[in-house]
Amino acid sequence: xxxxxxxxxxxxxxxxxxxxxxxxxxxxxxxxxxxxxxxxxxxxxxxxxxxxxxxxxxxxxxxxxxxxxxxxxxxxxxxxxxxxxxxxxxxxxxxxxxxxxxxxxxxxxxxxxxxxxxxxxxxxxxxxxxxxxxxxxxxxxxxxxxxxxxxxxxxxxxxxxxxxxxxxxxxxxxxxxxxxxxxxxxxxxxxxxxxxxxxxxxxxxxxxxxxxxxxxxxxxxxxxxxxxxxxxxxxxxxxxxxxxxxxxxxxxxxxxxxxxxxxxxxxxxxxxxxxxxxxxxxxxxxxxxxxxxxxxxxxxxxxxxxxxxxxxxxxxxxxxxxxxxxxxxxxxxxxxxxxxxxxxxxxxxxxxxxxxxxxxxxxxxxxxxxxxxxxxxxxxxxxxxxxxxxxxxxxxxxxxxxxxxxxxxxxxxxxxxxxxxxxxxxxxxxxxxxxxxxxxxxxxxxxxxxxxxxxxxxxxxxxxxxxxxxxxxxxxxxxxxxxxxxxxxxxxxxxxxxxxxxxxxxxxxxxxxxxxxxxxxxxxxxxxxxxxxxxx
Amino acid sequence: xxxxxxxxxxxxxxxxxxxxxxxxxxxxxxxxxxxxxxxxxxxxxxxxxxxxxxxxxxxxxxxxxxxxxxxxxxxxxxxxxxxxxxxxxxxxxxxxxxxxxxxxxxxxxxxxxxxxxxxxxxxxxxxxxxxxxxxxxxxxxxxxxxxxxxxxxxxxxxxxxxxxxxxxxxxxxxxxxxxxxxxxxxxxxxxxxxxxxxxxxxxxxxxxxxxxxxxxxxxxxxxxxxxxxxxxxxxxxxxxxxxxxxxxxxxxxxxxxxxxxxxxxxxxxxxxxxxxxxxxxxxxxxxxxxxxxxxxxxx
Numbered sequence: 068x069x070x071x072x073x074x075x076x077x078x079x080x081x082x083x084x085x086x087x088x089x090x091x092x093x094x095x096x097x098x099x100x101x102x103x104x105x106x107x108x109x110x111x112x113x114x115x116x117x118x119x120x121x122x123x124x125x126x127x128x129x130x131x132x133x134x135x136x137x138x139x140x141x142x143x144x145x146x147x148x149x150x151x152x153x154x155x156x157x158x159x160x161x162x163x164x165x166x167x168x169x170x171x172x173x174x175x176x177x178x179x180x181x182x183x184x185x186x187x188x189x190x191x192x193x194x195x196x197x198x199x200x201x202x203x204x205x206x207x208x209x210x211x212x213x214x215x216x217x218x219x220x221x222x223x224x225x226x227x228x229x230x231x232x233x234x235x236x237x238x239x240x241x242x243x244x245x246x247x248x249x250x251x252x253x254x255x256x257x258x259x260x261x262x263x264x265x266x267x268x269x270x271x272x273x274x275x276x277x278x279x280x281x282x283x284x285x286x287x288x289x290x291x292x293x294x295x296x297x298x299x300x301x302x303x304x305x306x307x308x309x310x311x312x313x314x315x316x317x318x319x320x321x322x323x324x325x326x327x328x329x330x331x332x333x334x335x336x337x338x339x340x341x342x343x344x345x346x347x348x349x350x351x352x353x354x355x356x357x358x359x360x361x362x363x364x365x366x367x368x369x370x371x372x373x374x375x376x377x378x379x380x381x382x383x384x385x386x387x388x389x390x391x392x393x394x395x396x397x398x399x400x401x402x403x404x405x406x407x408x409x410x411x412x413x414x415x416x417x418x419x420x421x422x423x424x425x426x427x428x429x430x431x432x433x434x435x436x437x438x439x440x441x442x443x444x445x446x447x448x449x450x451x452x453x454x455x456x457x458x459x460x461x462x463x464x465x466x467x468x469x470x471x472x473x474x475x476x477x478x479x480x481x482x483x484x485x486x487x488x489x490x491x492x493x494x495x496x497x498x499x500x501x502x503x504x505x506x507x508x509x510x511x512x513x514x515x516x517x518x519x520x521x522x523x524x525x526x527x528x529x530x531x532x533x534x535x536x537x538x539x540x541x542x543x544x545x546x547x548x549x550x551x552x553x554x555x556x557x558x559x560x561x562x563x564x565x566x567x568x569x570x571x572x573x574x575x576x577x578x579x580x581x582x583x584x585x586x587x588x589x590x591x592x593x594x595x596x597x598x599x600x601x602x603x
Numbered sequence: 604x605x606x607x608x609x610x611x612x613x614x615x616x617x618x619x620x621x622x623x624x625x626x627x628x629x630x631x632x633x634x635x636x637x638x639x640x641x642x643x644x645x646x647x648x649x650x651x652x653x654x655x656x657x658x659x660x661x662x663x664x665x666x667x668x669x670x671x672x673x674x675x676x677x678x679x680x681x682x683x684x685x686x687x688x689x690x691x692x693x694x695x696x697x698x699x700x701x702x703x704x705x706x707x708x709x710x711x712x713x714x715x716x717x718x719x720x721x722x723x724x725x726x727x728x729x730x731x732x733x734x735x736x737x738x739x740x741x742x743x744x745x746x747x748x749x750x751x752x753x754x755x756x757x758x759x760x761x762x763x764x765x766x767x768x769x770x771x772x773x774x775x776x777x778x779x780x781x782x783x784x785x786x787x788x789x790x791x792x793x794x795x796x797x798x799x800x801x802x803x804x805x806x807x808x809x810x811x812x813x814x815x816x817x818x819x820x821x822x823x824x825x826x827x828x829x830x831x832x833x834x835x836x837x838x839x840x841x842x843x844x845x846x847x848x849x850x851x852x853x854x855x856x857x858x859x860x861x862x863x864x865x866x867x868x869x870x871x872x873x874x875x876x877x878x879x880x881x882x883x884x885x886x887x888x889x890x891x892x893x894x895x896x897x898x899x900x901x902x
Contacts, residue, residue: 190648342737344845345844566846
């Protein structure tokens with residue numbers, strides 16, 4: 068018996084030591100970088116900035132490079148003598164950051180969402196950026212930020228600026244589309260779907276003519292349901308004007324119930340994978356790769372998701388193309404626009420060089436937007452900074468902005484053949500698309516599906532903006548404290564209920580019970596606070 | 604006092620061996636207890652433990668959540684059946700294994716059923732999702748008997764049974780080891796005399812084997828009472844989805860979603876503390892019962 072216990076103890080000890088070795092090994096390897104040593108000695112001591120980053124699955128680094136050592140970090144070192152040190156990197160960014168906030172061990176620079184921003188401003192844990200922003204912001208940065216004063220306001224407290232908003236993109240990127248397999252559309256001669264009934268015919272055609280097992284994709288987050296809701300004039304995720312003139316949560320309106328009823332019907336008819344409630348998005352996409360399903364509602368970037376990988380799996384012409392969402396009654400579809408500035412770049416209180424944040428953001432904008440136009444860099448030099456997700460790995464050092472004009476320039480250039488490109492970004496996008504069109508290089512397919520043809524997603528998105536098809540949420544910017552307190556608890560409640568209704572475990576009449584439960588659980592409290600804040 | 608000194612003089616090397624464990628437990632299990640104060644505060648990360656006091660507000664918030672009571676019930680339900688199954692299955696299996704004559708076969712069986720215990724739920728969950736899906740091996744197998752398809756992970760009623768059965772399956776090999784050890788300590792002369800009296804295998808098992816290991820069975824059952832509120836975070840977190848929240852959400856997953864994912868530190872701590880208090884009570888109870896029923900004493 069003792070021998071057995073001893074052997075178990077030894078095994079456990081061994082496993083623990085092994086685990087410790089494997090986790091600590093890469094860290095020590097990264098810290099010593101022999102090539103940098105002699106250079107540093109001659110120069111001034113570099114400014115170190117510790118960051119926390121979300122892990123990007125699609126990032127492809129050059130040989131021997133990684134998040135701490137890549138073309139961006141080298142550029143930052145060269146231009147500003149700033150050394151980027153990665154404190155941690157994780158696929159569960161928000162969770163990790165919440166832990167870091169709770170323990171008070173924050174990186175020097177990082178990004179936060181609006182809830183975390185409010186929490187940190189409240190707690191006084193962020194460095195005041197008012198002065199460094201005034202002093203260091205480049206004209207290009209100012210050009211992007213200044214038209215968005217409403218977003219900047221959400222990053223301010225008592226007249227001080229605590230964050231550089233990433234700005235996200237413009238309205239044109241907030242709309243949803245119907246994505247469908249190109250070869251199947253062509254085989255059935257379908258050009259567009261005008262109504263939900265047309266959409267049902269399309270799903271049926273895919274099933275009978277193309278051997279699809281299901282009509283539409285759906286995963287456990289119900290994202291695809293939410294993306295299609297506006298086809299039913301339903302707005303389950305945003306705050307809208309209610310029938311009585313006050314602001315109400317879109318989920319409480321009868322249109323949402325109608326949308327759910329239709330999806331429940333689809334589930335019953337076998338248009339949806341019976342296992343969807345346990346599937347995450349990668350499991351869901353596997354059905355697309357296997358040719359089991361050929362359509363879903365998704366945002367403008369879906370072509371990246373079911374483009375390159377799709378073709379690799381299923382062959383030429385299998386990629387998905389975008390179409391306008393159908394409308395349940397033929398009336399104009401309005402697309403929900405959440406307050407989308409989801410990301411803010413911030414500096415930890417007490418960090419000695421807050422100006423570094425503004426400098427690095429300047430550099431980011433300069434490379435991707437101005438360098439080609441100014442002639443400081445050639446297209447070939449800039450391209451690697453913007454492909455293979457490299458423009459996303461820079462973590463807290465970027466600002467994104469409306470691409471409305473770029474999309475117009477690029478799409479008209481590609482379609483008409485008359486090259487007319489305003490910004491460096493437009494040149495980049497255009498060249499990526501040409502790679503696909505001329506050489507069949509899959510690298511450019513995603514971009515092509517966004518802005519390379521007449522019904523490319525963002526081209527349609529631009530049209531939605533032009534036609535006034537954007538429905539902005541009434542909670543634009545600041546949120547009442549009680550809403551932050553509830554977090555996602557209230558939405559979780561609805562998500563669970565919606566799933567049950569779609570799966571037929573509850574009848575559609577359960578919807579009213581669900582909304583009643585939502586009201587009692589805090590929905591009424593939040594609604595009252597919203598109405599007080601945004602005054603009706 | 605004198606006797607204590609004598610024991611100490613005899614056993615001092617063991618006490619020294621104990622010191623590292625005591626230090627580790629003190630640092631990692633006792634010092635963090637101080638963090639519980641934030642359950643009574645509105646936690647503000649920059650002020651840390653000096654955050655403003657709010658009394659029992661956080662507890663009131665938690666208990667007024669519509670699904671919290673359900674969460675407690677789920678935890679008790681899942682953990683309860685896991686404990687019951689976690690005793691019965693290993694006992695039956697060790698009795699069966701004990702009857703296997705060939706030493707090699709016995710060892711092979713033991714190793715095979717022990718195997719899943721070493722795999723983490725993160726790995727197993729991926730495998731199980733594939734096996735248990737509508738088109739997975741399990742449902743394909745069942746359909747040849749005209750059963751199903753059963754949504755093992757996608758139906759609130761089936762989900763908790765899936766959790767219970769899979770946890771028992773994963774860990775019964777480990778429990779078997781303990782009962783097999785107990786079986787080896789039974790005096791063989793008891794069996795010899797039983798054989799003389801004409802007892803067959805079944806009678807031997809019924810009148811000798813089971814009564815002999817009864818104290819161990821009782822002890823194991825009682826000691827597992829302390830786990831009544833641990834239904835297994837890893838397992839459920841990796842396998843659940845919104846559709847099964849109503850029956851599958853347990854206290855630990857609830858605390859994780861609320862406290863970490865939504866950054867409601869104080870509320871999360873309040874739930875955790877509530878759980879810890881009940882667990883402390885259950886453990887004290889179980890030690891008391893262990894002393895009364897099985898003669899097992901801690902102090």
